[in-house]
Amino acid sequence: MSKENICIIYGGKSAEHEVSILTAQNVINAVDLSKYCVDIIYITNDGEWIKGEHSIENHIEDVEQLRLKTNELTPISKLLESSINGQSYDAVFPLLHGPNGEDGTIQGLFEVLDIPYVGNGVLAASCSMDKLVMKHLFAHRGLPQLPYVSFLKSEYEKYKHNIQELIQNKLDYPVFVKPANLGSSVGISKCTNKEELISGIEEAFKFDRKLVIEQGVEAREIEVAVLGNDYPETTLPGELVKDVQFYDYKSKYKDGRVQLQIPADIDEETATTLRNMAVEAFKATDCSGLVRADFFLTEDNTIYINETNAMPGFTQYSMYPQLWENMNLSYTELITKLIELAIERFNNKKDIKYKID
Template sequence: MRKRLGLIYGGKSAEHEVSLSTARAVTQAVDFEKYEVIPVYITYTGEWRKGEAFVGPVTTLEELRLEGNGKPDSIHDFLNDTSGALDVVFPLLHGTNGEDGTVQGLFEVMNIPYVGNGVLASSAGMDKVVMKQLFAQVGLQQVPYVHFIRTEWAHEQQQLVEKMEQELTWPMFVKPANLGSSVGISQATDRASLIEAVDLALKFDRKIIVEQGVTAREIEMGVMGNDEPACSVAGEIKPVTAFYDYEAKYKDGNTALVIPAEVTEEVAEKMKDMAMRAYKVLDCSGLVRSDFFVTAADEVLINEVNTMPGFTPTSMFPLLWQKTGVTYPELIDQLIELALERHAEKQTIQYTMD
């Protein structure tokens, strides 16, 4: 009997379109003989629209929008599904209101198995400042950074700029603390471009992180599992632009991905060790992609982890596992099994004193 698999995608997020691309890619890889795939589209305004089961792979993003299908605000239908409960859900949501622990909390309250990280790991992994503070607790080496919130920038801009110039060196990278996919990220090379970059980032988040630039290779590694995770091979990103921005990730297709990355065995082992320590300190489960900087002297710095990496055709995470020996359909199967495994373990927790 096929498992009823709910694909949750879209979302009230600046990464809405990225989520649609991920959902389309998953429908093109999932085994429809194993799963009855139920689409649940979340609009830009936060409405949930549940559609009829897909009968096969989706070819266009428009098929996913469900604008003319389903009932408006069908989160109520999702919560009270009379057509049969979903066996497991796959939240293909990137950014805020999806990757940040909010929807994971909903699934926890509903006691529904779901793919990926739980509430704590999702929220801590989404907030780059909290994530880096936790990394520091277990001694993971990182680039220097400064962080602040919108009201501090409004009242103390001059002092903050001076603080960044004293503690960091040019170039600097300015990022919204709670977004991924390089949305709202800019490179600053002087005071004027720094102020402009902060103003841009503040359009997407109330908290900003400014990191010191480093001359290094960008190398990533996938991690998958629950209590006993495993690492994929490493892969290197070689963007043609100044840095791996949104256009390079999802639109221009010119970025070179070298898998496996050409690194020494010592560097590869250090990355695996750091990836595992990051995974455990955030209490991750299911999957993450760990991102590193590797300098010419083979110094390894952890940049961040992504608790819901993309599954688009050009995304690094599935490519890393393919080169490790796990095909795209197998990857989806394994993630679903990990979700069911973790859910089953949670059912053993006692909630009474009897």
């Protein structure tokens, strides 16, 4: 049986560049090389696209091997035109986090070039990336959320005092200050007073022009993995068990101070509700491929949806693959399934008419 050609794209012009490289190493080492010929494209921090000179044949032992270099840059469309063996790509697998990677921009490029790609489409990626737009869609779907305030940098510069008063009148401390368009906890601060709030806002504006300030709540953090296209499937919920008050970028990726409890210790009725809500969130943002839905669960079993992540952490030990591992779908099998879903979605779109006879 002939192998299919895929291209793994990673790196990116984003604050989550390093996370993307680590993810790429994990996926490359797990992909089924008996089924796929694998090319790689590295996007540098400056936005340059560099294609590997050879298809992947062995494990990547050192992440530094993935920081490709070249003296000759090739147009992006040419890099994606065909694989190293001369055949067109059956699918590309973008392992990009943050702006220009999971916000719909690179997905739009793949659409224009008519290339099948793993993960969410343009609309789903962009509205899942923008926390404010996502909240509007959740509200329309009737999903319960905690109170929040959102504003632009230009508005804050002009009405700083009024916005600070609005936050303190509408929300109770602690609050979480978040850039609207970043993931992996980059630029997020937990604030317990006005001084910390002002500092958190200033920090978050380094990463985005729009912020979301969310009400904090004493609750467990529960996550559900969703997989599929039109008929998505879900996992049993898992829980983040932390020995830190706030699950920031450092504790998430560097300190290892977060443990995953899979499945979460919750009753069957609550688990079913969470799984159903995860599907509702998936549909609310018109997702396909993969999504991780994140929830808060209070002591009295009240559920609030926090967010969906259209390109969740995807190292072998991240919550999303581990949730599927618990459902007897291995990391390698999960990667294969995602590629198959990408090709399925691409083939289904061929039935859409683009011109009038």
